[in-house]
Amino acid sequence: MKRLLPILLLSLFAFSCSNEIQDNSPAFQAVKDSILFRSADSRAVFNDNGSLLIQGNSDVETLNILINSLNQTQIELGGENPNTNIASFTDEFGNVFSTASTNADGQVNYQINGDNTVSGTFNFTALRNGIQDTITLSQGFMFEIPILTELGETPDMNTNDSFTARVNSVIFNPTIIATPESGNVLSVVGQTQQASITVIFPTDIAAGTYDITIGGNTRASYLVAAGNEMFEAQSGTLTIVANDTDANEVSGEFVFDAGSFSITDGEFSVSY
Numbered sequence: 151m152k153r154l155l156p157i158l159l160l161s162l163f164a165f166s167c168s169n170e171i172q173d174n175s176p177a178f179q180a181v182k183d184s185i186l187f188r189s190a191d192s193r194a195v196f197n198d199n200g201s202l203l204i205q206g207n208s209d210v211e212t213l214n215i216l217i218n219s220l221n222q223t224q225i226e227l228g229g230e231n232p233n234t235n236i237a238s239f240t241d242e243f244g245n246v247f248s249t250a251s252t253n254a255d256g257q258v259n260y261q262i263n264g265d266n267t268v269s270g271t272f273n274f275t276a277l278r279n280g281i282q283d284t285i286t287l288s289q290g291f292m293f294e295i296p297i298l299t300e301l302g303e304t305p306d307m308n309t310n311d312s313f314t315a316r317v318n319s320v321i322f323n324p325t326i327i328a329t330p331e332s333g334n335v336l337s338v339v340g341q342t343q344q345a346s347i348t349v350i351f352p353t354d355i356a357a358g359t360y361d362i363t364i365g366g367n368t369r370a371s372y373l374v375a376a377g378n379e380m381f382e383a384q385s386g387t388l389t390i391v392a393n394d395t396d397a398n399e400v401s402g403e404f405v406f407d408a409g410s411f412s413i414t415d416g417e418f419s420v421s422y
Contacts, residue, residue, distance in 0.1 A: 176267065178206035178213065180290035182239070187211060187287070194268050194297045201234075203326070204268060204295060210242035212328050213287075215258060215272065223261060227274045228254030236341075237274045239285055240330040244337030244350060246373075247276035247285040260292070267294040313340035315347055315404075315416035317372070322347065322413075329422040336400070338418050346373045347413060349404055353422070355390050362386035362406045372408040381409035398422050 178192035189206025196202055204215040218234040219225050225235045227249040237256060238248040249256055256274025263269060272290035277283065311329075315322045324340030324347075331337075336353045339346060351360070351368045360368040362383045370383035386406025393400040404416035 176295045177291060177293040178204070178295055179292075180213070180272070180287040182287055183285060187213065187239075189213065192292070192295045194295050196297065197325070201325070202262075202268065202297070204292065206295075210330065210332055212238075212240040212330055214238045214326050214328065216325055217258065217260065220262075224257065224259045227256035227258065228252070228276075236326070237272070237276060237287075238326060238328070238341060239276060239287060240328045240337070240339065241285075242330070242332045244330045244332060244335065244339075244348070245278050246328065246337075246339050246341065246346060246348065247278045247283075248341060248346070249274050249276045250341070250344070250346075251277045253277060256287075258290075262297070263294065265294070266297045268297055269293050269295070311418075311420045313338065313347075313418045313420070315340070316414045317345070317347075318410075318412055319414070327418075327420060329420050331422055336422055338400075338402075338420055340418070344374070347371075347416070348373070349388060349402075349416070349418070351388060351390070354395055355393055355400075357390050357392055359387055359389045362388055362404070370404065370406045370408070370413070372411050372413060381411060383408045383413075386413070 176192055178189040180187055190208050192206040194202055194204040201216060201218045206213045216236045217225060227235055227237050228251060230252050236250050238246055240246050254276050258272040260268055260270030270292050273288045275284055275286045311327045313324050313327045324342050326341040328339040331353055334353050338349045349370045362368050362370050364382050368388050371380055373380045383406035389403045391401045399421050401419035405414050
């Protein structure tokens with residue numbers, strides 16, 4: 151019995167710590183509200199404009215941190231003034247929570263290591279699709295996440311993801327492209343500091359043209375960060391050019407009207 155007691159205590163200790171932050175190398179994780187998010191795949195790239203995008207993916211969720219102020223070791227997220235440093239979290243249902251809002255806040259402390267990796271800590275509160283629905287990531291931790299490009303090189307994350315559109319004839323080029331999948335539903339999200347466009351459709355959708363409708367299998371929305379307003383597409387079309395479900399690659403074109411916004415010339419080609 152005396153021999154069993156230490157084993158029992160060790161087992162209880164391991165169980166009690168199973169939901170705590172761990173520092174495996176590399177690591178990208180945080181407590182999402184009260185549940186631990188741990189990335190299964192994490193990486194970072196320098197964009198053409200010199201900003202650093204750090205991305206982590208679990209099976210169904212995605213965490214992005216975009217750092218534009220590389221001359222600092224600590225950055226603030228959200229706030230009243232336009233902030234080009236943006237963190238976002240996409241949950242298993244395709245909902246995008248972003249700090250690109252005046253009501254969001256947060257902080258990232260980071261350092262770029264000599265072995266071309268990035269480490270640091272972070273926390274933030276973000277809003278979902280312009281609705282007063284928030285998510286909080288606390289105890290955020292990143293450790294030796296590999297940066298796949300040197301500053302000034304062409305970013306390469308083993309993907310050719312692209313997303314473009316026009317909003318009331320103005321070109322929309324997102325800084326973040328996310329493709330969360332839940333069940334048989336795929337969301338393709340393009341996000342800038344000011345706005346985001348989301349197109350949602352079945353993962354196994356075949357090539358062809360489909361009507362975009364409210365509450366239908368194919369739907370879309372436009373989010374304006376200032377004022378936290380989301381406009382659902384009232385009408386429009388999505389044309390799937392190709393969908394390779396074996397390679398998990400899909401490309402398509404879309405147009406839709408959402409409130410006073412006309413989204414035209416929409417195109418995407420993404421992996422999921």
